[in-house]
Amino acid sequence: MKLLLTLCLACSLLSTAESLRCHMCDNDNCSNSTSVTCPVFSACRTITSLRQTGPFTSVSVNKSCSSLLSCFPPLNTQVEWSVNVGVAKEGHHQLCCTTDNCNFPTLAVPNTLANGKQCPVCGSLAESQNGTCNSTLSCQGVEDRCFNGTTDHTPSDNKPLHRFLQGRQTPLSFCSSAASPATSAASRPRSAL
Known part of the structure; x- marks a missing residue:
């Protein structure tokens, strides 16, 4: 009897999960x-x-x-x-x-208003390629952390480019914590100024 009750309950839960x-x-x-x-x-x-x-x-x-x-x-x-x-x-x-049709509302466009914080940034492609990023960028919306790192890119002309990156981010971005698998020593975040 317990087995039959357990099977009925399991089937009920599975059919609920399948019907989202x-x-x-x-x-x-x-x-x-x-x-x-x-x-x-x-x-x-x-x-x-x-x-x-x-x-x-x-x-x-x-x-x-x-x-x-x-x-x-x-x-x-x-x-x-x-x-x-x-x-x-x-x-x-x-x-x-996780409820039926709960994703019907369209969410607002992400906030782009300046929030008073600043981060160093590469002001141009030349600064990025030379690693001489001396510009400052005002953070917007929920951005509250600065980051830096490097990337290698090979465009269609097959001449590899080595770029230095700096910018701003929010806590949920790709390199927001030292424990994140995508984080390297060159891309650790720090608090915005």
């Missing part, structure tokens, strides 16, 4: 979303992204079923993070949630 429905869209402004059934162990995700490169800015919205592993904790809480290296910036405002 999320909104999904297929264009950058998410103007037409539809509700779909997600795989087991999924969350609903909505993310509004801002990308700036030089004078060009783009905003995109994505709503989908998402692996729980690709959601920043905590679930059911809006999270905002960004990384800015002076000549380019990426900011994201995300919500991962």
Whole structure:
């Protein structure tokens, strides 16, 4: 009898997990979303992204079923993070949630207002390539940490470039803690001034 009750309970929980429905869209402004059934162990995700490169800015919205592993904790809480290296910036405002169609609302564009903090940054490609980054950049929105590091890049002309990077970030970015696997000694964060 206990086994039968346990099996019924397990089937009930599995069918609930399988039946999570999320909104999904297929264009950058998410103007037409539809509700779909997600795989087991999924969350609903909505993310509004801002990308700036030089004078060009783009905003995109994505709503989908998402692996729980690709959601920043905590679930059911809006999270905002960004990384800015002076000549380019990426900011994201995300919500991962676990109730049916909870990702329907479109989140605000990440905050770009100056917050009073500053970080050293490479002011040009030449400064980046020479490692002589002496410019200062005002932090925006939730950015509260400075970082520096190096990267190697081989453009289409096959001439390798070695660049020095400095910029600002939020605690949830790719190199926000010494324990992060993506963090190296050359890219450790420090508090913004």
